[in-house]
Amino acid sequence: MSLSLAIKTFFRTIRDKSFAADLSAWLERPAPVLPKPSPAPRRTAAIELLATLQREGRLVDFLQESIDGYSDAQIGAAVRDIHRDCSQALDRLFGLQSLRAEAEGESVELPATRDPGAWKLTGRVDSEASQGILRHHGWTLTRHELPAWTGSDDAAWIVAPAEVEIS
Amino acid sequence: MSDPLYSIGIDLGTTNSALAYVSLADEAPTVELLEIPQMTTATVAEHRPLLPSFLYLPTDVEREGGALQLSSVKQASGVVGQFARAQSADVPTRTVAAAKSWLCHSGVDRHQAILPWNAPEDVGKVSPVAASALYLRHLADAWNQHHPEAPFKQQQVTLTVPASFDASARDLTREAAVIAGFPADFILLEEPQAALYAWLAHRGEEWRKELHVGDMILVCDVGGGTTDFTLIAVEDRDGDLELSRLAVGNHILVGGDNMDLTLAFTVQELFKEQGHTLDAWQSVSLWHACRLAKEALLAPDGPESHPVTILGRGSKVIGGSLSVELHRDVAQKTLLEGFLPPCEITDKPQKRPASGFKQLGLPYESDTAITRHLARFLAGHTQTDAAAAKRPTHLLFNGGVFKSAALKERVRSFFEQWFPGEEAPASLSGSEDLDFSVARGAAQYGRIKQAGGVRIRGGTARAYYIGIETAGLAVPGAPRPLHALCVVPHGMEEGTSIQVPSEEIGLVVGEPMHFRFFSSARRVHDQPGLLLTRWDEDDLQETDSLEAELPAAANAEGGYVPVRIETHVTELGVLECWCASTVSDERWKLEFSVREN
Structure with a gap:
């Protein structure tokens, strides 16, 4: 098939000028864009955090479940547990603390140079302002202790394993 | 090194x-x-x-x-x-x-x-x-x-x-x-003592103001699976305060886990009323949920009821969840009546055969009433005489169970009833780190050994006895009567030895000799050499037998060597028993023959 096609093409290219032009254009076309191969699965800190919140607080189950059909009381009963377990996990991993010790609504002194990562200014902002009212005290970590993954690369993207009971 | x-x-x-x-x-x-x-x-x-x-x-x-x-x-x-x-x-x-x-x-x-x-x-x-x-x-x-x-x-x-x-x-x-x-x-240290060391370290030198000569501390340690009581006296030694361990209780296999399990059984019945039967996985979540409910409901100003929720097992976390309201009076009745019921100081733990939550194999207590075990411990020998019971002046709680303040208060309240007219014992509070105080106290103890500081004197927590079959006319069908020879007194101190005064004991050559071995936490006045001919089963517990084997070549007349027993408690708290020949310098160590059971 390839050989007969090559011979046919050879003779037609010599005889037929417009065919030769088309063929030439076709041969010089840009290579088709292939989708980039996805990076090799790697266990990232983000996956580990998600897996921890699912494992200890069932957070992924909760967010993936449609809650339309349930009464507020049903949701409330489950959320109490999810809330407690997730916040315990966050506390253990990150030791979350208020960034500012002042109560919200109180006046706070602003430093001369303020890191936009630490201060979000709203209202009549100007660089001269030396104080303002604290509207949100902010949050900060006091530690960063994510669990260490010992599983295989194949399972790196898995947030929760399938559970099978053998009877 | x-x-x-x-x-x-x-x-x-x-x-x-x-x-x-x-x-x-x-x-x-x-x-x-x-x-x-x-x-x-x-x-x-x-x-x-x-x-x-x-x-x-x-x-x-x-x-x-x-x-x-x-x-x-x-x-x-x-x-x-x-x-x-x-x-x-x-x-x-x-x-x-x-x-x-x-x-x-x-x-x-x-x-x-x-x-x-x-x-x-x-x-x-x-x-x-x-x-x-x-x-x-x-x-x-x-x-x-x-x-x-x-x-x-x-x-x-x-x-x-x-x-x-x-x-x-x-x-x-x-x-x-x-x-x-x-x-x-390495050193072995008793857990209740470690808990007290943790408290002492927490108070620093202040403890000398809090405790006085004549005071008596009851360490009440209720862990997950066991309950352990120890009495420690504050004594005067050359004008300085000294702590001395007086008595320890028997090994009681009942603890916080039993409480949570019992509450879980109660709640399981509530679920059954709703038409839900729980599987093994759900039962575990239930157990955990009940522990939290226990702490909330028993708190002094706790709510009237607390929801107990088991989340769905599959990915439907809300759709599969079950929930019941556990009422405060139910929880109180189950836990306080089941584990800390009112009793008299002269009461004894009841011996009932099976109980609701008996795991095959381990000898769990049939009486879960911790108060009755405590009364028995304080009353000691004087089983009928309430006035002779030991009255602690201070209480030190240990174990995760006492994260619930209500349970501490409940234990304290019994002392008013047991010792009318006397002040209820004061709680030694301070380090509220109940999960870790034993480990912390143990680390402190090692430091005190090196650097100096107040130590609890105690010696052996129990007295030990060797069972000796009496020589006499054999009665067909009846075992020979057994006597118990005290070889280690209660409170024998580390680094001391005792030659037990007794008749010579004949040790057979060339084959293992077994001695039945008994211990008692309660007979605190028995001296080495005392021969008991009868005793209360509660007083003496049989433990593993001791075994010695003399080489057959030992120079012996008539196939046996006359020996006496020597006992030694090492500096590290290890108890050793030896057979010393009365006719030569030879000695043989008695080993626990736990492999033989």
Whole structure:
């Protein structure tokens, strides 16, 4: 098939000028864009955090479940547990603390140079302002202790394993 | 060997273990907890301050999968810690739990691979000693990983045991620690004493203002699986205060886990009324939920009711969830009436055959009333005379159960009834770190040994007796009467020896000689050489037999050697019994023959 096609093409290219032009254009076309191969699965800190919140607080189950059909009381009963377990996990991993010790609504002194990562200014902002009212005290970590993954690369993207009971 | 840099205290618990340490070099060091690396799921390793005392024995496929690895457990036969604890619910036949309770159960051979109890044959079982050794080894490896500059084997190590452990259980614990690579001169310390050391360290020198000569402290230690009582007196010694351990209770296999389990049974009935039967997985979540409900409902200003929710097992977390309201009066009735019922100081624990939550194998208490065990402990010998019972002036609570203030108050309230007209004992409060105070106290104790400070004097917690069959006319069908010879008095101090005054005992040459061995926590006045001809079964407990074998070549007349018994308590608290020949200089050590059971 390839050989007969090559011979046919050879003779037609010599005889037929417009065919030769088309063929030439076709041969010089840009290579088709292939989708980039996805990076090799790697266990990232983000996956580990998600897996921890699912494992200890069932957070992924909760967010993936449609809650339309349930009464507020049903949701409330489950959320109490999810809330407690997730916040315990966050506390253990990150030791979350208020960034500012002042109560919200109180006046706070602003430093001369303020890191936009630490201060979000709203209202009549100007660089001269030396104080303002604290509207949100902010949050900060006091530690960063994510669990260490010992599983295989194949399972790196898995947030929760399938559970099978053998009877 | 270089001088130790740290004092390490290890609490080997029935359900959780912990390691605390304190520098020996610093002037005013603080006690730190070691964050112990462990698997929390099959594929995740984390650091936690508590190491659950559970061992999971993986299948061959899991073993080869390679994920179940931590540097410290690579060589071991199983996985220790949080993951194993979770597996105990999911895969109970492959999980070893409560190895410590088996360690002091003289009804089984503790060197034999019997755990998990009732597991199928293809599970590579382990012995209670081996399981305990694995937990200790994990802790030692974790230490070495964190402190490569201070090898575990060269530190001052203190390991705690229940005060109620008898000599043979202590010996087995020591054996497990030696297998785990502990330094040869590590110390065994009783848990209630460790709790008191933790309190003393917390108070600093202030304790001398809080306690006075004549005071008596009751350490009330209710752990997950066991209850342990100890009385410690404050005495005067050359004008300075001194602490002296007076008495310890018997080993009582009832604890906080029983409470949670009992409440779980109650709640399970509530679910049944709703038409839901819970499976094994749900029962575990229920158990956990009940523990939290217990603490909320028993709080002094607790709510009238508390929801107990079990989340759905599948991915439908809300749709599959079950919930009931547990009322305060139900919880109170179940727990307070079941475990801390009112009783008289002269009451004794009731002996009933089966109880609702009896696990096959371990001799769990049939009477779960901790108050009756406590009354029995305080009343001691004087079983009918309420006035002669010991009245503690201070209470020190230990164990996770007492995170609930209501339970502390409940225990305290009984003293007003038992000792009318007297002031109720004061609570020694301060360090509210109930999960870790034993490990912390043990680390402090090691430091005190090195650097000096107030110590609790105590000696042996029990008196020990050797059973001797009486010579006499044999009566067909009746065993020869047995007498008990006291060989170690209560309170025999470390580093002392006793030659027991007695008749000569004939020791047969060339074959093992067995001695039945008894102990008593209550007979505190018996002196060595005293021969008991009869005793109350509650007073003397039989423990593992002692065994000695004399080489057949020993120069002996008539096939036996006349001996007397010598006993010795080493500086490290190890009890040794020797047979000393009365005709030569030869001595033979009596060993616990726990393998023979």
